Amino acid sequence: MTLEINKSYHGFRLLTVKKIKEVASTTYQFEHEKSGARLLFLENKDDNKVFSITFRTPPTDDTGVAHIVEHSTLCGSRKFPMKEPFVELVKGSLNTYLNAMTFPDKTMYPVASRNDKDFQNLMDVYLDAVFFPAMYTQPEILMQEGWHYEIEKPEDELTYSGVVYNEMKGALSSAESLLDKEILTSLFPNTTYGFESGGDPEAIPDLTQEMFIDFHNKYYHPTNSYIYLYGDMDILEKLAFLDQNYLNSFDRIAIPSKIEEQTLFTKPQKITKEYPIASTEQTQDKTFLSLNAIVGKATDAEEMLALEILEHALLKTQAAPLKKALIDAKLGKDVLSSFEDSLLQPVFSIIVSGSDEKKADEFQKIIQTSLQKLVKDGIDRELLEASINLLEFKLREADFGQFPTGLIYDIKLMNSWLYDGDPTMFLYYEAALQKMKDGLKSHYFENIIQTRLLDNPHKTIVVLKPNQRMAEEKEVELTKILAQAKEKMSDTELAAIISLTAKLKERQETPDTPEALATIPLLELKDIKKETEALIQEKRVEDGTDILFHAVTTNQIAYLNLYFDVSTIPEDLLPYAFLLSELLGKVSTQKHDYGSLANTLNLHTGGISYDIAAYTKNAKPDSLLPKFKVQAKSLVTKLPKLCELLTEVITSSTFDDEKRVRELIDQCKATMEMYMIKAAQQLVAGRLASYFSPAAAYNEKGMLSFYDFIVDFDKNFADRYSQMKEKFAELQPMIFNKQNLLVSVTLEEENYSAFTQTFKQVQSALSIVNYPQQTYSFAIDKKNEGFMTSSKVQYVSKGANFIKLGYEFTGSMRVMETILRYDYFWNRIRVQGGAYGAFTQFRRNGNMMFGSYRDPNLTETIAVFDETVDYLQSFAISEREMLKYIIGTMSTLDTPLTPKMKGELAAECYIHGVTELDLQRERDEILATDQKAIAALGTLVKACMQQNNLCVLGSETKIKENEIVFGQLKTIFD
Template sequence: MLAQSLRRVLNTHLRFQTLNKRMSSTYANFDLVKRVKLGFTDVEVSKWRSRITGLSVVHLDYEAPIVNGYFAVGTEIFNDSGCPHTLEHLVFMGSKKYPFKGIIDQLANRGFSNGTNAWTDIDNTVYTVSTAGGQGFLQILPIYVDHILNPTLTNAGFVTEVHHIDPKGHDSGVVYSEMQGRQNTSGDLMALRLQRLINPEGSAYRSETGGLMEALRELTIDKIRRYHATYYVPHNVSLIVAGKLSDGTNGLLSVIQNQIEPTLIAQGYNEGPHPKGWKRPFLETSSAQRGPIRETITSTVEFPEKDESMGELVIGFIGPPPDEYLEREALDILGTYLTSSPVAPLNKQFIEIEHPLCTYFYFGEDTRATFVDLPVYVGSVPTGELDKLPNLLKECLGRIVTEGIDMTRMSMVIRRNRRQLWSKLESSKGDTFSGTIITDFLLGPQDGSGLLPAMNEMAYYDTLEKWTSDQWTSLLKRYYVDPPAVIVKGIPSASLADKLEKDEKERIASQVAKLGPEGLARAAEVLEKSKAEHDRPIPIEILKSFPVPDVKSIAWIPVQSHQEGNSRSIPAGRTTDSSELMKYIRTDGSPLPFFVEFDHVKSDFVTSHVFLSLATLPNRLRPLISAYSASFFSLPVQRESGHRLSHEEVVNALDNETVSYDTGLGVNSYFADMFRVSIKVEVEQYQSAVQWLKDLIYGAEFDKERIQVTLAKLQQAIPEMKRDGHTVMSAVWTELLFDERSTSRANGVTSQMDVIPKLIKQLQESPDSLLKDFEEIRKHITDPSGVRFAVSGEVLSLEKPRSIWHDCFRNVLPEANLQPVPLASRTLSTVGKKPSKKAIVVSLPTIESTFAMHTTKGIEGFNEPRYPAQRVALEILNATESFLWRYIRGSGLAYGASVSLDNESGLLSFSLYRSSNYMGAFRQGALVLKGLVDGSIPLEDTALDAAKSSIVYAVTNGVASPGRAALASFTNQALKGVSQYHNVDLLEKYEQVTKEDILTTLRDDFLPLFNPDTSVATVVTAPSQADGISQQLAGLGFEVGRRTLEASAEELAAGEVDSGSDGETESDTEGEDRR
């Protein structure tokens, strides 16, 4: 039956391939509400609505290899039960037509996707899916919508996915684990307090939509079902699709008309867009009753933290109505003007000083009904300054109103924002506009008249460039100086950390006593029955009826590549020298004596990178790299022209000429022993960017005052960084597995324990010695044998693509043989070379769950013959609703579980994220691996097919924009030493991987992760769990070491620093899975 349903979906899709592509104002049940063609980009937007069911459809049509879906539901809740958030999870447990947990993700994975995802905001829940090409997208769409509108919502799903009591009497469940990791963090506590104070009683904007733990413990599946019946209705849903479909918008509407509409109509949804009694959430309810703040309110929130030195601040203001787009754009630009760089007014007064009063300001905007909210976030404020800072901020803003705006800098900010929007559109048009389209669905006029004004950002830049200083100061005065505000102070409390630990232990003990042995046994029985019910296997014929698309349907972005320099960085035959690009480069000047790789893609921009080897850097200087990086763009510079620029002139010039600039260690989490500098500009600024690289590297002056400011900011940021369990876990892991030659280890939270205070002391007592250390860093990292340049973007339009490099670097980079790229494997510690027995358990008072990583030896190298099998095995284990997901997350043991391979260092790791039951999750991971190897858990061919298909999406997404494609070309050839299209070439090898290959690598390579003799463990957990976890690890055979991350001066640490501009980079990775 289900297989037949799937075939009908596919047959319908095939029939529509022959449809007339001419668009009209109606299509079957659907009427065209609005069509928008933006003048500044090739995106055409059409908004449609069914006159029968009220379902909305929006298609953003543009050329791209990835198709994105954002399926939005307006979700309003007037309590803290978490119904919106729990539904976000339960939707994926199966639907009425497809009543199998995880079927949606298993089918999506077969369709060139990496599974589905979702997020819950205060006023909406959005379900997402992305596919390589449109075929898989249209196949999965009807099935996904059926899950959203007709989920099974079973008791069993509630038990495992939302909340249950485990056999030991502890509360668990996926949603519960997530909120356990969030509820008592400073950010969540302060945000909830601000919501409560800024919105009146009776407003849904006051609610914690994620669900407070105490409310989740009382929630029932019946309450969730009632909530779903109220809000998950077609007239409250918008299907937003971004990307190119083979049959255009007609093909999309055809699938919806024939596969979705009939089911909805049969369920009685036939009263159109606004059925009798329906009230649009937030617009036609009490939540719309939002007024101004009548008087300034100050409130204090304590959050658990042993280090009581640094607090946080958020100041809430009320902004304009949501449809005042010009004014909202102006407020966004004003926030950038005030905070975006070291020379911004607020940064100069509060941050770029010897004793900073904070480490950052962020002027936010939250779109709400009636009026938008304008929160101002202030980070890492010394607790002694929390009371003073709000008044100091208001006084500073008042002075700006009186003295006026620096219109030269304001003009620069607007032009730069414009460039960054162009760049973002080139990288990801769907993500650029998705938030605007969702907000229009939630709060905009139903006739579509708000779409163009909401999207027409470039037009507002044109208007704002003509504004006067008086107009800007009037705006600042109206929204941030004159009106009252809600001030929420976040104060760290060591006693609260102890109290929470004590209270939780007492609550659990009381719960265990109340349940008694019989109650605990019943709880265990309920959990096991629930797991058994929703772990029913999906019939293979259903999965097989969903075909895997053809890789040939994907349109790859072409990249032309050419390398300069006598030293070949890669083996012969592994580069792709484009004859067109090579001829173009060689017409400009003479050959270069140093390494430069040019990667041409069609683009409006060009990025110049330099990768500087840190291999020869003395180990005593390695911990200084964080400070060197943080100060890189804010030092005085002696330009090659002879002109000396102050640090303010440097920042202003960079902001004026670039799209973005940043520094970092390596690229995409690889090659951390190379210091990278990247500058992205419009094509006409290319020569300027190259000159900036030269002058910033060789002409920077290590000024005592500027270094002092940098160190003070780093020191002040440390307490906030140490509150994050994942950050601490990663640092402890690096410290265990790498030696003192590792730059990552030297600049981690734990490895750099007392570096910053010592550097501050050295700068005070012996400044010349510290400044000489920075000079020595520059000397080592500019050794010609370790310098590699990359140019990516519109190379064929550059006026002097090659000769500018000769002009800028001829005097500092003589010809030299390139040394090999420094790899992480060379810096492994004794434990890292042979992981065995060691376990470190860290007690962290700011968290309530557990973060852990178990590591063993893996394959090393980027062209290893065993890699394809391991890559497919990783996908099989990690895929959404695959083995680790089902056995660990699906059982409520952790929010996330995965296995990862670092083939640069040759380490394989099993990770747990926000685990409520660490040892239970670890044992389930071992059970999965052992079961797959011995056959007690079957590995079906469909899992293999889905893994290979999902890898296609990952590869496509990695080169889905011009910038990504060009950077991948350089990374493959110049750093990894493989072919230009290595990732794409591997697709054929993945296809050849057999089930036997998978079982072999699981047995030989993955099982050692769960054997203490062949692995090590790093665990960061709440103080209340540290003793028990340590004892359990020792019982398994680990030699356990204990640590508590306190906040003494000797334990201050500086983590990786983003020292760049406020622009996007092409190496951005995805954030955490929000499901």
């Protein structure tokens, strides 16, 4: 495509054209002359196209207005006058990504699709939503998405509800999230970053309809917008569409959205805050200490890269010297770090968890003296080189999993574009990487430590300590505030709120008209591929080992997965097997101490990880195929070194360093405690499945049960450490055994021989002893546990195994997932119940689960699950709506896969015994699904719900109030 700089195309003046080899793209930067909208187009051959419109949205309070507006713009608009166009798109689009995101200073609305027609539809709906939302004339939208008083009868208690209100109650129940909030507040007392853009639940009820509308009116204008297009498309067609349908309606105006800089402190500041824990938890060793600093400007791309490297080298690798100094000083259980570069003034944080507030001064002193020593003596060059190499590997690999590549580039380029810098600066990296490598020959990195961390006066120490009474006190205070608010209301005012509550419920329960639904553009069945994607896989045998070879173009990267069958491990050794997977690669070997091992791995590979997972055979719910999984990757040219290091770790790791094992146990415990709050939804679902699935019960041994094991290990370290060494000696030849190895390798055909030649050294080092298969006696029973925490919201899950109840898996269940998640559950649990969301899951092995997350309710949600059968058995919609659900379901099947993901999908299908024929049958059944098929599934759901398998994690108060529904109550943390 040849376009001329300074020439206008459909109202857009072309400003710059650049070829950027690092992202294999040509960038075109435009400005819309009438409206002032900015636009950047990354032209390349990627068929997974991305569109995004971003607005600079700096909040000036903690009401969460930016977040609530983000939710609300997608609740109806000028051209699409239904309640939730966003949901209708999810139901019936082939999108590969569809979301909206609130950041501390911006709001992004990205979409992606591989289908041209679908992509155009997504753009249209999103643009109409942001520029012409229904929120101006429908106050119920703020009530639903933000907050509202809820009361149905005069004698009832007054309560708060709202999706964002409950979402943020859940988000800020986590100590980690609260710490992030307090860090920004401490560093930015005078700018927008000092406010919680997501919303503080205590401040959200201060948001009025007028403030809500004013925020949108102020910031959601093309002059304040950043439009982004990525992929293989006709850009002139897109420019014409944007101009004619949207931007031409607006004139350029002045918008005061510029992000102001924080005036730097003259000396460090210290603040102490509290976070809630359950009333039964101990407070000892549960304080977080953090040292935080503003470190330069986001638009200094080179320095940002250097700080990213320094964070990894000093704090994230096993060889990290600053982390080691803090651990050696026994200041806490684990050392964490954060480098937040998506702010005008980026923030670098060093954090110790599991500490005590009395250690704050020593914490600060250790950091100071350690950094001074590093500057004086110099940072180990191999350590820095290893961190640079690992970052370079990731940049060149550009594998972002299920996130579209174009989306990640969009988020990255906003780090300069939003602050009036060159939007392309972060897409280049070759010159900056070379500068980093050249910096190894000078004091480049030491100078950055000196200027940005040591000499920098703009630092804060944030101490976040636990409080057992805080959650209860907050609830009492909230009850008091609401009671007082109700007392002050006149009868007329109370009646008005009751009327508004009723009006909101009526709106929520009234379905959109067929005419409104018809405004959402819809694809046709002919737009959908009928054939499933082929599994790229060929089974070969090398020296007696089965090899699953995936001939995929990987840009000279080799992806290697080893699956060791561990059904030979006795049941009593399973906790130790999970522990082994945690420790490998973090302890010394016979050749390297753990620090030099980490450096060597980072110098020569893209990483090696270890995990245990139990699989099931297709449609056999009681089958159990446990695997010890090793995942590794490197450049093809580095395969010999990768195989050498892999062999070294799995065959010669040593566990004689008691101090090191002690540190790793502490770190494991601290990491799990943060994960269990952050990923409560997955935790609860896994525990629930263990009630009725042997494979899930096996996997659960690495989740909550493993946490109990680690807690016990920590309390009785001397005895457990001695036992551990004995158990590991038993386990290692059982696990790393040639007799039970399956290998999956993904790379180009011409590089396969390079793999076979080098992999021989791994094979030759493995045990060849035959071990007997074990029989496991997991307690597969209905425990119905209620796990109590200081959380202010619940994670509710209910399910069963439908194959055991006499049913079979069909593709129609996938369509039912879409229908329930985005219609029945969306309306009943999210819209009417105020939860952040709900999910459904129907697996080939028969496991089915319903779940809610960040949910203010408990028994009400269980009732919604139980009543699903009524919804299904009376299911009746138009053919158009049925088609919509089918299309939306197909989008989940056709997500673009990276080379790594293609290999893993094929390998895991092989392990599960799922064939291309099975996948095609599922696809055909999805495409053939009709209302009758959905209604017929009601009996299956009813049978599953009648099993009454239930698991909940949530508020200690709420769970105790509903104790009758549980078999047993437990506190997760001691």
